[in-house]
Amino acid sequence: MTTNNTQSDVGTMTGEHLDLAHRLATQLRVDSIRCSTQAGSGHPTSSLSAADLMAVLLLRHLRYDWANAHQATNDHLIFSKGHASPLLYSMYRAVGVVGEDELVNTYRQFGSRLEGHPMPILPWVDVATGSLGQGLPDAVGVCLAGKYLDKLPYHAWVLCGDSELAEGSIWEAIDKAAYYKLGNLTAIVDVNRLGQNGPTELQWEMEKYAKRVEAFGARALVIDGHNLAAIDAALSEARSNPEQPTVVLARTIKAKGVPEIEDKNGWHGKALPKDMAERAIAALGGVTDLTITTATPDAGAPAIQADPSATVTLPVWDIGEKVATRAAFGAAISALAVRPKVVVLDGEVGNSTHAGEFKDVCPERFFEMFISEQQLIASAVGLSVRGYIPFASSFAAFLIARPYDFIRMAGVSEANIRLVGTHAGVEIGQDGPSQMALEDIAAMRAIHTSVVLYPSDAPSTAALVATMADTDGVVYLRATRGAYPVIYGPEEEFPIGGCKIHRAEPNDQVALIGAGVTLHECLAAAEELAEAGIPARVIDLYSIKPLDRDTLIDTCRITNSRLVVVEDHYPQGGIGGAVMEALADADIGQLHVTLLGVKGLPVSGQPAELLDAAGISARHIVAAARKLVEAQA
């Protein structure tokens, strides 16, 4: 059976519509039970509580052309409570894009696109969810795009769980949604009172939730999440307010529709046993085959389109000029403003990272996220969903470590985001170790799809920033606080996966490998070694992941595998780790590699003092190189 909703009667649900919504909700329940019981795992009870909410949303509010998931005006539906995937996939069956067999027989099976938690392999899924408290923040990015960039009337509907409202990231999201007046965002919170491990913190204290939501600037609508008319009225109201996000707080019952386990603890993340499932399905009226057609949005195109003719003119610098790579980032990102899809996000440090320079030339594509780095990354992910090219930046320590789970999930989503972390390493000096990223390279290398770049001078930084815009994945560029000499001319190219060799001679006895600030220390060390009669080449490993393995191997062949790798980072998992992993099975004889990373806990001081105390200054490189050469003399 096929039916249709029209926009005219939204919010005035009559008997016929109520009946249809009830039948749809019942089918969603039956299907949620069926697929999870068949899989032997999953979260049916968390699906059952939200079935009425989603039935009404699907029938009467979601505007979506299922035949064309890439229609620019489609609404967005994000399950922030990703574990309710049985419900989401049952909705897909109800609109006809997932078949009976796929739903019931492949859910959570190896090779199926109906994974345990929603994944963007499905064309209707924007972002991977399953790490709680991320779907709503991601939707804020989608809605920033909708309101300020695309200027299209699509709406983002986000199904949240009540447990995830304990995550601070949810409040960062509601706060930013209100600050940016995202009337195109509605969170629907399925307050089913029970978490995985027992009652949630606030259980059914709906007024407390409402107070919080309102205090953070959103509109709160408290409803009975099983009253179809009330749901309909709330969702109508949600879409009617262009200047304020709405949070529908729906009081629901976990496992609603299966009386024997309704509101019972101990049924989270558990499929119903087969006999219980059969009883429940029978009591619900059995398997049905209702297919519905949702409203489709009017056609429309984003206000911003890519401009293939846009020519980026990167800034140029003179060789020897002292420029901080963070300043080069600011200059380069400003030059990229001619590309209409480039967007810059700041964590309230744009004056230090130089990201703020983009705002000066292109305020309409600059978003201040204040000191909420989780939302900073989530906004970038949401913007990437809409096809923008987001650059998020902050100090490296805060940019990578604070929202690391959001970065991890960006990798799982295979989202395309660009991160620029400045003020990395002990080089920052007097501010001390709380501000020093010393683990960011290790953390970022282990992210799926990641690219890790760490240029040493202004032209290489500018070139890589420009390249990042066209590079897929979670692309991270690490920048330095202090000013160091320009070493490359404006024509030099810096492909991702490449490196640069300095001072190469056929008789080089050792190679010094650095990136960023340590490249300058390596160059100074090579100078000193040359004076002492030890020819040493220097490798600028500006691309840490991917890494130029072939050049490393060639280098080893020349230097008898004598390498000194030096990094302003802890010695675990960073540049040294990357080099060693690359050489694990290389046919280059015995390795004579010295890894120099930051020793112990740094303190405050001048950059040069700290580089030296950390054991990564030119002096230490010289000593390490000498030792390698002398050991085999």
Add this chain to the structure above:
Amino acid sequence: MTTNNTQSDVGTMTGEHLDLAHRLATQLRVDSIRCSTQAGSGHPTSSLSAADLMAVLLLRHLRYDWANAHQATNDHLIFSKGHASPLLYSMYRAVGVVGEDELVNTYRQFGSRLEGHPMPILPWVDVATGSLGQGLPDAVGVCLAGKYLDKLPYHAWVLCGDSELAEGSIWEAIDKAAYYKLGNLTAIVDVNRLGQNGPTELQWEMEKYAKRVEAFGARALVIDGHNLAAIDAALSEARSNPEQPTVVLARTIKAKGVPEIEDKNGWHGKALPKDMAERAIAALGGVTDLTITTATPDAGAPAIQADPSATVTLPVWDIGEKVATRAAFGAAISALAVRPKVVVLDGEVGNSTHAGEFKDVCPERFFEMFISEQQLIASAVGLSVRGYIPFASSFAAFLIARPYDFIRMAGVSEANIRLVGTHAGVEIGQDGPSQMALEDIAAMRAIHTSVVLYPSDAPSTAALVATMADTDGVVYLRATRGAYPVIYGPEEEFPIGGCKIHRAEPNDQVALIGAGVTLHECLAAAEELAEAGIPARVIDLYSIKPLDRDTLIDTCRITNSRLVVVEDHYPQGGIGGAVMEALADADIGQLHVTLLGVKGLPVSGQPAELLDAAGISARHIVAAARKLVEAQA
């Protein structure tokens, strides 16, 4: 001049007291300017705004025996806005524990304990701050200890900035403080309207802040932060409410006391130029030498004392029995409950991690943090400040990635916390990649003071959990979801930094190195290789950091440096990286090392399917080992 405050007149500040407070505040301002101008860096304007608040706190409310920083009944003073360190250090001068010369001439200098942001090298500093939004969460842990464990009347006073209220972690903290009725906690928010980069999101909208604070369950007191009597009254009230935390929202003026830059943007993180500093100091009345004595707390001892006689009886299992290491963690941590200082913290997954079993035997030392992993770690840090032995646990993906900046700062604080992350790797199966920790080892190895453990069976897990309790640092144990055979007897010892060798023969041609679930794959592979006539030893690298380098080198000498390292983790920075870093300069000939880590983005499926698809199952290990052996045959 020395004076004294008494508790009796708290909140009834008279003319004489007002005068003294004013003079103290003025001295704190002068000293904050002096030290930062001398250093040429720092945040004087962020110190000036809070000088009145801290003067009144110090004179009339803080109970602290400065001669005995380890007095158990001392209040705690935490600068969550760590950049106001000039103010903190000026307070230390005012109470006589930091001298004139140290303050003015060493601040931010290399070798000084007066670092850019407060560090626990100072005996009065509990935790390193400087990553915003962490001091208040840490204080929640301190106050949990005070109210529920120590049962002592000390109070924690936390100076927060207004910018950091944009961090979700602040709201996790206020929420948990209210949930646990922490009347012993007062946050004093210095609402000076200006962040680093311009106006804060809410500027001086005091009522909005108050609404948020109250919605999250704390008492909000809005005051003029430069009205000494009002400050005094608010702080008196703050201490008077045993069942509810207080947030004093103080409207202040950035740079207050230096009219030419008061409330002016562009002066964050900038020392006053010398001439401006001289003018300002003169206008403030010049350098003074006021020394004050704070109230000292009554003596007292924590209700919980270590019991050296407590004997931990670890559970035992039969060889071959199938037990999940997460279950062994639950059993072991429950056994550790006999040690009075052991505390367990859960992120609302205690039924899955098995941490909940501790609650069954010792509910009074179990704290549910719900789904707020940042607060989970911060609570552990705060408990460690009070000398407890906190174990925080959740799924590895959420335990490490979500609060990674808190873990980083725990390392910077050199706090002693224990983390147990379960459900690591693709082995978890059907839940899919959002739940799979595949980067946690890389991330954790790069943390200062970290220890990384990954046992493969129940007895080794139990032994390591017991050892963790006596191991300093940020100690992480990674546990597996599924049940695997017990391979060690109850007498086996598992020292940190050790490993176990299986199937060693003098003619071994290759070594298979695994940990956790891959150890079992390695054992199966070795069996198969033996049948094919290739003797292979297996190394259980249960201690990934520190790592048993000597045994690795010995192994290489036997196997002609043929190693297969296999891990349920991305191939960057994990176990393979650790092994390769350790062998960088080892005198063991050419390496023939194959690193097997998880390839690409995993999907949902059965554990065995996923291990195989990831390229880390026995089959892949056999193939890799064969290839290594055959290449040199």
